[in-house]
Amino acid sequence: MKILVAVKQVAALEEDFEFRADGRDVDGDFLVMDLNEWDDYSLEEAVKIKEACGGAVEIVAVSVGPPTVDEALRKCLAKGADRAVRIWDEAMRGSDSIAVARILAAAARAEAPDLLFAGVQSSDQAVAATGIATAGFLGWPHAAVVSQFTYTPGAATAVLRRELEGGLLHELEIRTPAVLTIQLGINTPRYASLRSIKQAAAKPIELRTLADLSLNAAEVGEAGSSARVRRMYVPDKGRAELIEGSAAEQAKRLAAIIRESTGAA
Amino acid sequence: MSGVLVIAEQRRGELRPVSLELLGAAQALGGLPVAVAVLAPNPARFVPALSVPGVAEVITVELAISEFDPDTFESAVGALIRARAPAVVLMAHSVDSFGYAAALAARHGYGFATDVFKVERTGGELIATRGGYGQKVNVEVDFPGRDTVILALRANVFKPPEGTAAPVVSAFEAPAVESRSLGREYIEPPGGDDVDMSTAEFILSIGRGIGEEAKVAQFRELAQALGATLGCSRPIADAGWLPKSRQVGQSGKTASACKLYVAMGVSGAIQHLAGMKHVATIVAVNTDAEASIFSVAKYGIVGDIFEIAEELRRHF
Ligand SMILES: Cc1cc2nc3c(=O)[nH]c(=O)nc-3n(C[C@H](O)[C@H](O)[C@H](O)COP(=O)(O)OP(=O)(O)OC[C@H]3O[C@@H](n4cnc5c(N)ncnc54)[C@H](O)[C@@H]3O)c2cc1C
Ligand SMILES: Nc1ncnc2c1ncn2[C@@H]1O[C@H](COP(=O)(O)O)[C@@H](O)[C@H]1O
Numbered sequence: 406m407k408i409l410v411a412v413k414q415v416a417a418l419e420e421d422f423e424f425r426a427d428g429r430d431v432d433g434d435f436l437v438m439d440l441n442e443w444d445d446y447s448l449e450e451a452v453k454i455k456e457a458c459g460g461a462v463e464i465v466a467v468s469v470g471p472p473t474v475d476e477a478l479r480k481c482l483a484k485g486a487d488r489a490v491r492i493w494d495e496a497m498r499g500s501d502s503i504a505v506a507r508i509l510a511a512a513a514r515a516e517a518p519d520l521l522f523a524g525v526q527s528s529d530q531a532v533a534a535t536g537i538a539t540a541g542f543l544g545w546p547h548a549a550v551v552s553q554f555t556y557t558p559g560a561a562t563a564v565l566r567r568e569l570e571g572g573l574l575h576e577l578e579i580r581t582p583a584v585l586t587i588q589l590g591i592n593t594p595r596y597a598s599l600r601s602i603k604q605a606a607a608k609p610i611e612l613r614t615l616a617d618l619s620l621n622a623a624e625v626g627e628a629g630s631s632a633r634v635r636r637m638y639v640p641d642k643g644r645a646e647l648i649e650g651s652a653a654e655q656a657k658r659l660a661a662i663i664r665e666s667t668g669a670a
Numbered sequence: 671m672s673g674v675l676v677i678a679e680q681r682r683g684e685l686r687p688v689s690l691e692l693l694g695a696a697q698a699l700g701g702l703p704v705a706v707a708v709l710a711p712n713p714a715r716f717v718p719a720l721s722v723p724g725v726a727e728v729i730t731v732e733l734a735i736s737e738f739d740p741d742t743f744e745s746a747v748g749a750l751i752r753a754r755a756p757a758v759v760l761m762a763h764s765v766d767s768f769g770y771a772a773a774l775a776a777r778h779g780y781g782f783a784t785d786v787f788k789v790e791r792t793g794g795e796l797i798a799t800r801g802g803y804g805q806k807v808n809v810e811v812d813f814p815g816r817d818t819v820i821l822a823l824r825a826n827v828f829k830p831p832e833g834t835a836a837p838v839v840s841a842f843e844a845p846a847v848e849s850r851s852l853g854r855e856y857i858e859p860p861g862g863d864d865v866d867m868s869t870a871e872f873i874l875s876i877g878r879g880i881g882e883e884a885k886v887a888q889f890r891e892l893a894q895a896l897g898a899t900l901g902c903s904r905p906i907a908d909a910g911w912l913p914k915s916r917q918v919g920q921s922g923k924t925a926s927a928c929k930l931y932v933a934m935g936v937s938g939a940i941q942h943l944a945g946m947k948h949v950a951t952i953v954a955v956n957t958d959a960e961a962s963i964f965s966v967a968k969y970g971i972v973g974d975i976f977e978i979a980e981e982l983r984r985h986f
Contacts, residue, residue: 418803534772541773546850549768569765572859579851590908631782632811640808643965655971656981666930666951
């Protein structure tokens with residue numbers, strides 16, 4: 406059996422950043438990249454399924470992105486992915502979640518996994534759409550915000566719990582192949598050992614292009630996206646009154662605020 | 671109709687408050703006629719609550735099951751969109767819509783944006799605003815060439831309309847669908863801990879900024895000295911450093927009775943804010959001056975939580 410784990414390299418802003426000249430995104434020089442937190446959990450969930458059945462499971466980490474994404478994929482290899490696939494073509498630049506999903510769906514058709522895991526959302530753009538949109542393109546059963554998952558390789562269905570607002574859980578049984586978006590806290594992701602990090606560095610990362618997946622340029626990138634970014638800007642900082650001074654002075658003022666608001670003497 | 675179609679949300683027979691907020695947002699869309707659909711067994715029971723000013727029509731969609739099911743919703747809402755051809759579809763950015771909205775948008779090529787907190791329509795052009803890079807920037811998007819746009823709106827942002835009205839009520843028959851998942855049961859969140867966060871008036875909340883489990887004790891002791899209830903963000907509860915019952919936010923508890931909320935080392939993710947941004951006095955302590963928690967705080971301290979905690983302890 407095979408599990409495809411879609412992973413995204415997310416971007417955090419440096420303290421002082423600048424927008425691109427066209428004002429539609431942050432200048433790439435000011436971004437710090439890392440593997441999306443949610444993807445750590447979905448990869449771990451795949452590894453757990455593999456370990457529980459003694460190994461007859463192939464885990465394939467797949468990411469849509471430029472060569473810098475290899476770093477995130479190597480992390481996945483070090484944590485237990487058997488293979489890593491990076492999909493890229495300059496035409497894919499500017500893809501939103503729907504365009505990425507179209508690409509992932511094409512990759513899933515080629516790989517034919519039994520399960521496809523994605524994160525609930527990405528920590529940078531928080532779209533919460535890529536996994537379920539991929540299921541839409543594939544026409545596969547799907548469930549979002551999965552916080553507990555039970556599956557025996559080869560079984561026709563899986564049992565899972567969706568985590569709803571307020572922490573309420575909803576249990577259901579779903580047919581496979583299916584797409585699941587995995588929630589934080591479903592497991593405890595492992596750290597990669599030094600040895601596995603070294604081994605991962607030597608493993609190949611398979612490349613796929615637009616043509617490999619039989620997609621055309623109009624289906625990806627900005628052209629294949631469901632919305633167009635007009636501009637990005639820094640929002641008004643809000644109303645916080647900053648308490649200045651040394652830590653001692655700041656704490657003194659905080660103590661006064663606490664006394665005032667709680668009515669304590 | 672080329673108007674606005676709002677998808678109301680119910681859970682276990684109760685209309686979720688965000689449904690009315692969606693109707694408030696619909697009114698800001700430049701006078702397009704607003705229809706609201708409610709999908710449930712016996713949907714007529716929700717009609718009175720949805721009959722508010724600005725709503726021209728309530729569409730009842732009878733479903734066989736009461737709980738959310740992705741295939742059922744995707745099929746029913748999809749059929750409704752094809753039948754009514756709305757220019758804009760508004761739904762909640764909620765766990766249920768996470769489960770089907772993107773698939774619907776993907777399959778039918780609709781314009782699509784999630785976690786939208788501002789919508790405007792000028793000269794027939796729809797513009798939506800959402801956050802980016804951990805809410806540190808605002809992103810304005812539009813949808814050139816799309817006849818239908820689905821927007822998933824953030825909760826607790828738009829004001830629900832007040833008063834009552836008498837909209838037309840019509841029934842829409844959802845096509846039969848064979849669902850590929852079978853709902854089993856609801857399981858209540860684990861509770862039974864020592865505290866009920868929803869009744870706490872003063873909360874001292876810790877986030878991932880505390881760095882390691884060994885530091886929890888120090889803040890527990892500080893909370894006690896201050897007379898505060900110790901709360902936390904999700905990563906602290908997920909790691910098992912504090913019980914889940916102390917987690918504040920969308921998938922945790924709402925600080926309903928809270929008057930003073932001191933957030934230490936919490937970045938202010940939307941899902942955390944969902945449980946506390948309404949609190950009258952919020953004080954945030956964070957080393958990152960750009961952290962979004964400062965956008966809801968009344969007072970901010972840009973600084974190290976350990977230093978502030980140590981100094982604060984001297985005063986109590
Ligand atoms: C469906 C869904 C539901 C969710 N529900 C919840 C929920 O109920 N509650 C919740 O909290 N989250 C929830 N989340 C998760 C949420 O998206 C964030 O991941 C989470 O809130 C981040 O927690 P944090 O602020 O503690 O950590 P981080 O975002 O990692 O922030 C840590 C902060 O600490 C600061 N810091 C670090 N060191 C120091 C120091 N020494 N002194 C001062 N500051 C320091 C950093 O600058 C940073 O701002 C949910 C997510 C999803 C998708
Ligand atoms: N470029 C990408 N390549 C692979 N997977 C992605 C990519 N972008 C998003 N995803 C997947 O979609 C999840 C949620 O991202 P989003 O829907 O964009 O918030 C991530 O956790 C990944 O599993």
